[in-house]
Amino acid sequence: MSRMLFDSCSIESMEMEEIIVKLDLVFKKPSGEKFPVTIKIGKPYEINDNENGNYAACPLSTQGFFGRHPDIRGEDTFQALLLALDFVQRLIADFLKKGGKIYYADEESEFDPDIYFDIFRL
Numbered sequence: 554m555s556r557m558l559f560d561s562c563s564i565e566s567m568e569m570e571e572i573i574v575k576l577d578l579v580f581k582k583p584s585g586e587k588f589p590v591t592i593k594i595g596k597p598y599e600i601n602d603n604e605n606g607n608y609a610a611c612p613l614s615t616q617g618f619f620g621r622h623p624d625i626r627g628e629d630t631f632q633a634l635l636l637a638l639d640f641v642q643r644l645i646a647d648f649l650k651k652g653g654k655i656y657y658a659d660e661e662s663e664f665d666p667d668i669y670f671d672i673f674r675l
Contacts, residue, residue: 569595569612579660580618583652587660590617594637599629609639640652642670 573593581587590642594613601607602608610624625640645655645666655664 569593569614571596577658578649578664579656579658581654586616590615592641597633599630609633613637613640
């Protein structure tokens with residue numbers, strides 16, 4: 554894909570207009586420190602750009618971890634949404650690979666990423 558994956562505008566203070574996915578988790582660092590993380594994905598939207606053609610973007614936030622991310626771009630809204638989900642999966646996988654643990658918000662059950670992301674393994 555020749556277009557940018559991320560929207561280059563400043564997004565730190567932007568709110569998502571319509572949240573379509575939300576997941577509350579608790580991340581635990583290898584040191585034992587715990588912190589809440591809320592993953593939010595907004596409704597993908599189309600962008601009509603005379604200079605670069607038409608494409609789409611999908612808002613993404615991991616509050617408590619990185620905050621508001623640049624909107625993730627794709628060829629269309631379907632691809633933008635899939636790329637946002639893939640980005641979340643990679644973030645989680647990286648955290649776990651580095652020795653962290655993730656729990657559901659109740660902190661009693663350990664989060665199983667395979668339940669959520671196994672569909673991406675074709």
